[in-house]
Amino acid sequence: MSSNAFPDPVTTSSRRWFWPLQGLGWLGYFILHFTAAMGDGKPLHYVTASLSVTACGFVITSLLRLGYRRLWGLPVPRMAAAAVGLLVLATLVQMKLYVAIAFSYCDDCEIRSVFGYLWYFASTLYILLSWSALYFGIKIALQLQQQKEAALRARNAAHAAQIKMLRYQLNPHFLFNTLNAISTLVLDDKPDTAYRMVASLSSFLRHSLDSDPEQQVTLMQEVDALNLYLGIEQVRFGDRLQMLVDVEPAARDALVPSLILQPLIENAIKYAISKREEGGRIELIARIDGDMLDLHLRDDGPGGVEADLAANGHSRVGLANTRERLRVLYGERQHLGISNRESGGADVHVRLPFSTAQDERP
Structure with a gap:
C-alpha cells in the first residue's frame, strides 16, 4: 500500500x-x-x-x-x-x-x-x-x-480500557455464585424458584452489558440496577434479606459510576446476610455534603470486617478494584473506607464529587 x-x-x-x-x-x-x-x-x-x-x-x-x-x-x-x-x-x-x-x-x-x-x-x-x-x-x-x-x-x-477491566473483573465471581445457586435450586427440586432466578439474572446481565463502565448514571439509576441484582439475591435469601434505601431528594440526580455499588452490596450480603440464619438488613444512605456526595452502605451483621476481608481473597480484590476504579475516575477527589459500626455490622463510606447531568453539559 x-x-x-x-x-x-x-x-x-x-x-x-x-x-x-x-x-x-x-x-x-x-x-x-x-x-x-x-x-x-x-x-x-x-x-x-x-x-x-x-x-x-x-x-x-x-x-x-x-x-x-x-x-x-x-x-x-x-x-x-x-x-x-x-x-x-x-x-x-x-x-x-x-x-x-x-x-x-x-x-x-x-x-x-x-x-x-x-x-x-x-x-x-x-x-x-x-x-x-x-x-x-x-x-x-x-x-x-x-x-x-x-x-x-x-x-x-x-x-477507558483500565476502567472496563476493573469493572468486568468483578462479574465472573458473581456469575459463578448465581449459577451455583441455580444449580442447587434445581437439585433441590425447586424449578419455579430456579426459573425466577434465571429471569432475574438475565435482566441484570442485560443491564450490565448494555451499560458503559466509562459513563456515569444518576444515583437513582444505580439504585434501579442494584434492585435487579438484589432481585437475584432475594430468590436465594427470601425474607432474610432486607434492603433500605434512604436518598435525600438533592442526591437523587447525582452522577455516579455505573454499577460501582454492586461489589459493595455483594460483600455486605456475604458477611451480613449469608452468615446468619436470621439474615439481616442493608442500608444505603445518600447525602450531599457541600460539593461532595456521601454514600454510606451499612449492614447489621456480626462486624469483624478487617478480619473477614483479610481471610477472603475475592473480597480484597473486589474492594481494591472498586477503589482503583474510583481513583482512575476521580483522582484524589474520592474516598472509600470501611469500618465496623459500634452497634454492630459494617459501614462502607464512599465519597465522590457531586455533579449532575446538567453540570456535565458544555
Whole structure:
C-alpha cells in the first residue's frame, strides 16, 4: 500500500496554512518595499520593480518550501546542514534577481566593492532566513500539537480500557455464585424458584452489558440496577434479606459510576446476610455534603470486617478494584473506607464529587 494512502496530519495542516500566510507575508514585503522606494524619491512606475522583486521572492520561497519538505524527517544534523545549503543558494538567486531588477531602473547604479555584495547578500539572507525560521517554527509547532493530541488519545484509550477491566473483573465471581445457586435450586427440586432466578439474572446481565463502565448514571439509576441484582439475591435469601434505601431528594440526580455499588452490596450480603440464619438488613444512605456526595452502605451483621476481608481473597480484590476504579475516575477527589459500626455490622463510606447531568453539559 502506498504511504500516501494515509496523509500526514502535520503536512495536511501546514498545506492549509501555507498559502494564505505566504500571500500575506509577501504582500507586506511589497508594501514596505514600494513605500520605501517612494520615500527615497523613486518614480511612481517603480511599482513594477517592487512587484517583480516580490514575485521573485514569492516563487523562490515556494520552491524553497519544496526543498525543505524533502528534508523533513531526516536526522537533525543532516536536515540543518541541507537546509542551510538551500537557504544560501536561494539567497544568491534572490540577490541576483533583486540587483538585476533594481539596477534596471537606475542608469548609474552598480556594485563598486565587495562590501556592496555583502550588503545585498546579508539583507536578502535576513529576509529569507526570517521566512525559513517562520516556516520551520510553524511546522514544528503543528507537529508538537499533533503529538500532544496523539498522546492524549492514547492516554484516554488506556484510561477507558483500565476502567472496563476493573469493572468486568468483578462479574465472573458473581456469575459463578448465581449459577451455583441455580444449580442447587434445581437439585433441590425447586424449578419455579430456579426459573425466577434465571429471569432475574438475565435482566441484570442485560443491564450490565448494555451499560458503559466509562459513563456515569444518576444515583437513582444505580439504585434501579442494584434492585435487579438484589432481585437475584432475594430468590436465594427470601425474607432474610432486607434492603433500605434512604436518598435525600438533592442526591437523587447525582452522577455516579455505573454499577460501582454492586461489589459493595455483594460483600455486605456475604458477611451480613449469608452468615446468619436470621439474615439481616442493608442500608444505603445518600447525602450531599457541600460539593461532595456521601454514600454510606451499612449492614447489621456480626462486624469483624478487617478480619473477614483479610481471610477472603475475592473480597480484597473486589474492594481494591472498586477503589482503583474510583481513583482512575476521580483522582484524589474520592474516598472509600470501611469500618465496623459500634452497634454492630459494617459501614462502607464512599465519597465522590457531586455533579449532575446538567453540570456535565458544555
